[in-house]
Amino acid sequence: xxxxxxxxxxxxxxxxxxxxxFMSYQREYVQKQQQTARTAGVVSPSVQTEALDVQINALExxxxxxxxxxxxxVLAKSKLDEITTKLDAVKAQKAAALQQVQKQNGGSLGTSxxxxxxxxxxDEMIARSTIKAPIEGVILTTYVHQGELTGAGRPLxxxxxxxxxxxxxxxxxxxxxxxxxxxxxxVYNDMGGNDxxxxxxxxxxxxxxxxxxxxxxxxxxxxxxxxxxxKVKVANDGYIKIGQYGxxxxxxxxxx
Numbered sequence: 001x002x003x004x005x006x007x008x009x010x011x012x013x014x015x016x017x018x019x020x021x022f023m024s025y026q027r028e029y030v031q032k033q034q035q036t037a038r039t040a041g042v043v044s045p046s047v048q049t050e051a052l053d054v055q056i057n058a059l060e061x062x063x064x065x066x067x068x069x070x071x072x073x074v075l076a077k078s079k080l081d082e083i084t085t086k087l088d089a090v091k092a093q094k095a096a097a098l099q100q101v102q103k104q105n106g107g108s109l110g111t112s113x114x115x116x117x118x119x120x121x122x123d124e125m126i127a128r129s130t131i132k133a134p135i136e137g138v139i140l141t142t143y144v145h146q147g148e149l150t151g152a153g154r155p156l157x158x159x160x161x162x163x164x165x166x167x168x169x170x171x172x173x174x175x176x177x178x179x180x181x182x183x184x185x186x187v188y189n190d191m192g193g194n195d196x197x198x199x200x201x202x203x204x205x206x207x208x209x210x211x212x213x214x215x216x217x218x219x220x221x222x223x224x225x226x227x228x229x230x231k232v233k234v235a236n237d238g239y240i241k242i243g244q245y246g247x248x249x250x251x252x253x254x255x256x
Contacts, residue, residue: 001146001156009133009159016146016156018129027122034115052094059087137161140242165236167201167246170227173210175250179203179230186249187232189240197239201232201248 001016003009063083069075141158144150167187171179179185180203187201210226232248234240 001142001144003139003142003157005139005142007139009137009139011133011136013133015131015133017131020126020129023122023126023129027119027126030115030118030122034119052090052097055090056087056094059083059090063087131156133159135159135161136163160242162236162238162242165234165240165242166204167232167234167248169230169232169248171206171230172227176206176228178250179206181206185232187234188247188249190245190247196247197237199234199237199240201234203230204233205231 003015009015063080066075066080066083070077070080137159138161139157139159142156143154143158144156150156183203185201185203187199188196189199190196207229210228234246240246
């Protein structure tokens, strides 16, 4: 666990690593199998047929010599047939040897490819064991610490991008009729006294249905009416805090 509460992270920064010791041992074992398969399994065709190539070369030269002697009627034609038969037999032997080597190498290469796939699978599992920041933001809360056990679906921490925060406001029907998504409004954070700071906010969402007034609305005049929720996106200069109350100023009327 490489982070703690309050740390500012960029997207992709490493947050934590799940223990991958067992997977590392698996990877090392498969790699040793790969090395053994590549060293002992693949055979060079030229090495296996070298002796046969020597025989074929000698028989071909002998065949040329006998053909000349048969043409000169020094030797009988049966001698030519005999050397031709021997040459064909050795060539057939070479073809069989090459086929055997190809079959053997094919099996070895297939084994090597399967081991390559296993290594890639283990590498992917190890990569997924590295937890990275999904967004740019600040660590608000950590739920586990280094060395602790955790399970699937259990949160490790809470983080948020504090560069922009959302102020949730509530509108009565009359106020709703005066705004639309994309409109700019004045926003004040509730610092107490005369220390409220002014910001520019943008309406990013307006609820489609009315709802009863939430419990955190303090104005008594709105408690008996149905209102519409909306969201205002505000650029944060560092003074706005999560959960802090704020106020949005519409063109003609305040909404808290």
